[in-house]
Amino acid sequence: MRYGMALLIRSPGLGWLAALLVAVLCGILAGLLAVSARHDEHLSRLVIDAERRSVEIMSQTLNGNVMGALSLLGAVAQDIKFDARGEVPPNLPRIAGLLEDVGRSHDAQGVFVVGGDGIVHSSWDSSGRPSTGLNVTFRPYYKMAMSGRDNVYAAVSLARGDRALYFTAPVLASVQRSSGPIGAVVARTGLDRVDGLLQNHVGIALLLSPQGVVFASNRPEWVGHLAGQATFERLTAIRALKQFGAMFDKTDPPVLPFSIAPGIVRIGGRSHALAVADVQWNDPYGSWQVVLAEDLTVSKAASDGLWTGGAVAAAMLVIVGLLLKLLRGQHAQVMASRRIEQYAREQSQSAERKNRRAEAAMKLQRARGVSDLARVFLAEAHDILGALQGAVYVYERDGAPSMTLAASYAAPAGLPGEMAAGAGLLGQCVVDRSGRVLAGDEMEAWSIRSGLGNARPAGILMEPLMLDDTPLGAVEIAILHRPNTADIQQFRELADLLALNLEIQRRQASAAPVLTEASP
Numbered sequence: 001m002r003y004g005m006a007l008l009i010r011s012p013g014l015g016w017l018a019a020l021l022v023a024v025l026c027g028i029l030a031g032l033l034a035v036s037a038r039h040d041e042h043l044s045r046l047v048i049d050a051e052r053r054s055v056e057i058m059s060q061t062l063n064g065n066v067m068g069a070l071s072l073l074g075a076v077a078q079d080i081k082f083d084a085r086g087e088v089p090p091n092l093p094r095i096a097g098l099l100e101d102v103g104r105s106h107d108a109q110g111v112f113v114v115g116g117d118g119i120v121h122s123s124w125d126s127s128g129r130p131s132t133g134l135n136v137t138f139r140p141y142y143k144m145a146m147s148g149r150d151n152v153y154a155a156v157s158l159a160r161g162d163r164a165l166y167f168t169a170p171v172l173a174s175v176q177r178s179s180g181p182i183g184a185v186v187a188r189t190g191l192d193r194v195d196g197l198l199q200n201h202v203g204i205a206l207l208l209s210p211q212g213v214v215f216a217s218n219r220p221e222w223v224g225h226l227a228g229q230a231t232f233e234r235l236t237a238i239r240a241l242k243q244f245g246a247m248f249d250k251t252d253p254p255v256l257p258f259s260i261a262p263g264i265v266r267i268g269g270r271s272h273a274l275a276v277a278d279v280q281w282n283d284p285y286g287s288w289q290v291v292l293a294e295d296l297t298v299s300k301a302a303s304d305g306l307w308t309g310g311a312v313a314a315a316m317l318v319i320v321g322l323l324l325k326l327l328r329g330q331h332a333q334v335m336a337s338r339r340i341e342q343y344a345r346e347q348s349q350s351a352e353r354k355n356r357r358a359e360a361a362m363k364l365q366r367a368r369g370v371s372d373l374a375r376v377f378l379a380e381a382h383d384i385l386g387a388l389q390g391a392v393y394v395y396e397r398d399g400a401p402s403m404t405l406a407a408s409y410a411a412p413a414g415l416p417g418e419m420a421a422g423a424g425l426l427g428q429c430v431v432d433r434s435g436r437v438l439a440g441d442e443m444e445a446w447s448i449r450s451g452l453g454n455a456r457p458a459g460i461l462m463e464p465l466m467l468d469d470t471p472l473g474a475v476e477i478a479i480l481h482r483p484n485t486a487d488i489q490q491f492r493e494l495a496d497l498l499a500l501n502l503e504i505q506r507r508q509a510s511a512a513p514v515l516t517e518a519s520p
């Protein structure tokens with residue numbers, strides 16, 4: 001090392017050549033790191049966009065107005081129940097008029113009632129060609145309705161060859177939701193709602209069936225393509241479904257020219273970020289998928305990498321030149337490299353934290369009920385923070401004297417079912433409206449008594465669940481490692497998400513009786 005340094009000092013030309021080479025290499029490295037960080041950030045945003053579009057599709061379909069109207073018909077309309085049982089003649093004028101009103105109100109192409117025998121008893125169709133008398137026993141949407149589940153089924157019409165959505169709700173034997181289905185009420189619509197949600201994406205947007213067939217896209221030429229390998233067994237199964245009409249009767253479906261595995265993929269020789277989100281339509285064959293891809297070569301990542309690389313290269317040229325003169329080149333190079341690596345790690349960790357927080361928010365939004373919400377929170381605390389044990393207490397109503405245990409994770413026997421404000425450290429957090437962190441020497445000096453009992457983990461995090469200044473409950477987790485600032489911040493952000501979703505659950509629960517009384 002000393003000989004090499006002496007050689008560079010004695011030969012200025014060789015020294016500056018070495019400095020130039022080092023500067024170029026560092027510039028390339030910095031540019032690649034900047035591009036990689038930009039790509040990761042772009043991919044994280046795309047994942048969130050895919051989840052958002054999945055939620056929008058669900059809100060327009062399974063959770064939308066059409067399904068709501070059908071569910072109401074199947075639950076309370078007596079004429080629909082008579083029709084499903086076959087107790088009235090087919091296409092009775094008042095029933096046909098009711099079906100037409102529903103269809104025209106929601107831009108449906110057709111609405112029909114299927115009896116328990118699988119035969120369409122009454123129907124209305126905007127084309128004037130009713131479906132009365134058709135046997136739909138084999139249709140998956142009918143089978144799912146007869147099992148008591150609302151569902152959305154996407155298919156290509158055998159008669160018309162167009163893509164359609166079939167919204168189906170069970171016709172119940174009585175107004176009680178617990179009564180068994182005696183038939184189904186179905187509405188057929190076009191794919192305009194879904195197409196519209198895909199068209200405004202600047203990159204590639206696809207809707208894939210559980211079989212991997214592109215059913216909708218903002219690239220019409222890719223509709224009917226197949227994701228993955230087109231094996232004989234797979235094509236045979238797709239044709240047997242008859243879900244896609246006559247699209248594949250004479251020819252095999254073309255295969256998408258890229259993989260739909262999430263991450264960075266090559267499409268048309270260019271790098272793209274690709275994200276996938278599930279769409280739950282209660283399809284018996286599995287989940288549908290929204291696939292989004294965006295071209296990374298047209299983003300600012302390349303220019304950012306170039307500017308960063310150029311700036312770093314220039315800086316390194318000056319630095320290495322000065323270091324050669326001051327005989328401090330080796331130390332400065334190591335420090336510069338460490339700074340670059342630390343920056344890259346911080347950027348990567350920041351992107352990862354944002355991604356995990358977004359994923360946790362989506363999972364909490366999907367929870368059904370307070371207990372399910374608490375269990376999802378504890379599972380996310382385990383995955384993200386490495387929680388060893390945990391408990392969630394909530395107030396079941398405003399003004400309740402104590403909190404009730406909503407869920408626990410790996411908790412010991414004897415965990416209290418209720419806890420009053422001020423009881424133990426966790427209860428005191430509710431009174432103080434402030435979280436508490438126990439770790440290190442403090443753990444040795446105190447015998448921790450909380451909702452988890454006696455324990456000496458590496459750290460305990462407690463946080464009240466607050467909405468504005470109103471306490472909704474409290475959460476507590478124990479972790480195996482000493483909590484750092486990032487752990488504490490992430491735990492509090494998760495607690496804030498839990499409090500927000502808990503308040504939403506409570507408002508929905510309080511609104512349910514009012515909606516029930518308002519229903520005809």
